[in-house]
Amino acid sequence: MSDELTDEAAYAWPRRGRLPHEDGDLETRWEALRGAGHHTPTKQFFVRTHTNVPRIDVSTWTLWLHGDGLRDGPVAMSYDDLLSFPQEDLTAFIECAGNGRSYYTSQQNQRVEGTAWGLGAVGVARWRGVRLSHVLEAAGITADALDVMARGLDDPYLKHGRDLGRVRRPLPVAKAVKDVLLAHEMNGEPLTPEHGYPMRLVVPDWVGIASIKWIGDIEVSTGELHSPWSTDLYRLFGLGHPAEGSAPLTTMPVKSAFELPHGARVTVGCDHLLTGRSWSGNGAIRRVEVSTDGGSTWTEARIVGDRRPHTWAQWELPWRPERRGPTELMARATDESGVTQSKGQPHNTLGYQFAAIIRHPVTVI
Incomplete structure (x- = not known):
């Protein structure tokens, strides 16, 4: 037997280990995870990009923090500055909000837009980096700060001829300071370019769009922040939902x-x-x-x-x-x-x- x-x-x-999609995204093959251990091997981890994978020189890279939610104005931090903070490990999944999208069609005979993921747009990794809360405290976040918004360094995204700018999405300060990691390692190695080198956010439990890759700046605001990735996208639209869509997707x-x-x-x-x-x-x-x-x-x-x-x-x-x-x-x-x-x-x-x-x-x- x-x-x-x-x-x-x-x-x-x-x-x-991965299945390519027509838009260039890569999906993990579930059968490749059998016997692979708890963490998804980096080379089998799914890849989702809106435009391109930027090539960034870490020696000149700087993280800019700015906005009216900082006491003393903008703050710049280098890669080495961020490595000087206490470092932590976090095992967490990142999952595209559209993971499983193809099953709306194959199981429920319903039409939907977007990459036709099976279930392979999810992965678990051991991330290492600095808590975002520590970085925000060092930058002088104010007590009345409400939202933070990280923005990537990939090219601006064009959708139906409209320039939506670089990928960015607001987080409430309460989530940002609770458990979000500014990560520079994945499974014990520096981030690869396709996974966000040199730094990315890891937002545990939330939709993958919140875990911004190739992070370049973070806005800290005393008011609500918005972007197309929280207004036009990553909400629920259609029959049974409000005309403006549901609240922005989170968990x-x-x-x-x-x-x-x-x-x-x-x-x-x-x-x-x-x-x-x-x-x-x-x-x-x-x-x-x-x-x-x-x-x-x-x-x-x-x-x-x-x-x-x-x-x-x-x-x-x-x-x-x-x-x-x-x-x-x-x-x-x-x-x-x-x-x-x-x-x-x-x-x-x-x-x-x-x-x-x-x-x-x-x-x-």
């Missing part, structure tokens, strides 16, 4: 994924080990249930390792299929806030935050 999930044939076709919902290809072939009468990962911006994962018969019956999976916030829980379930033919694997997680994944997801036109249970087809041979 085999203790592997599938025959070698089930893994032969997509062993490489990511609970999700689950199997570590095997869609359409995998498994051998009847053999012992297999189903593995996967579940995560939530609302806290640690409390429970994961798996169905091997399209949702007719459910069995609780065993969570492997600690249950922690900001990162995913790895899980496993032995399976011995007894009948040949197609079936659907399904996984649903419950986070510590008590939210459990549902069978469907309310539609929004930009296809954000798909969190319904994914129907994962396999064939038993």
Whole structure:
């Protein structure tokens, strides 16, 4: 009997770590994470860019902090200045708000805009850097500061002929000083250019757009700040939502994924080990249930390792299929806030935050 999930044939076709999209974004292949450890290897971590990957000379790079929320005016900090602060490690997931977007179409027959991600626009890394709160305190943030807005150094973004400027998105000061990291390392190595070198924000649990890469400046304001990435984008639009859209998206919902290809072939009468990962911006994962018969019956999976916030829980379930033919694997997680994944997801036109249970087809041979 085999203790592997599938025959070698089930893994032969997509062993490489990332799937390219037409717009140049790169999506992690979930089957490549099987046996890879808790952290997503940097070379398999998804890549989302709006325009380009800038090449930055760290010797001349400066982080500018400015705005009426600073006591003594603008402050400039070099890379070495930031390395002189106390450094911290943070294991956390970053996830594109559109992760799972393709399932609005494939599972719910609904049209949406944007990159047709499967579930691979998420990754967990060990980030190292300085708390944003320490940097803001050193820059002289005032007691009445309300919002901060980081801006990247990638090229301005054009959408439908409109210049939206460089990618930027406001954060409330309360979140910025709570747990946000200004990171310069990823998985024990300096950030690569595609992941934000030389410095990026890591905003735990929130939509990935908040974790600005290639950061160049931070505005600190005593009033509300806005950008197209908080007004025109990264809100929920469409039927059932206000005309101006929902409030700007913040926390990511609970999700689950199997570590095997869609359409995998498994051998009847053999012992297999189903593995996967579940995560939530609302806290640690409390429970994961798996169905091997399209949702007719459910069995609780065993969570492997600690249950922690900001990162995913790895899980496993032995399976011995007894009948040949197609079936659907399904996984649903419950986070510590008590939210459990549902069978469907309310539609929004930009296809954000798909969190319904994914129907994962396999064939038993």
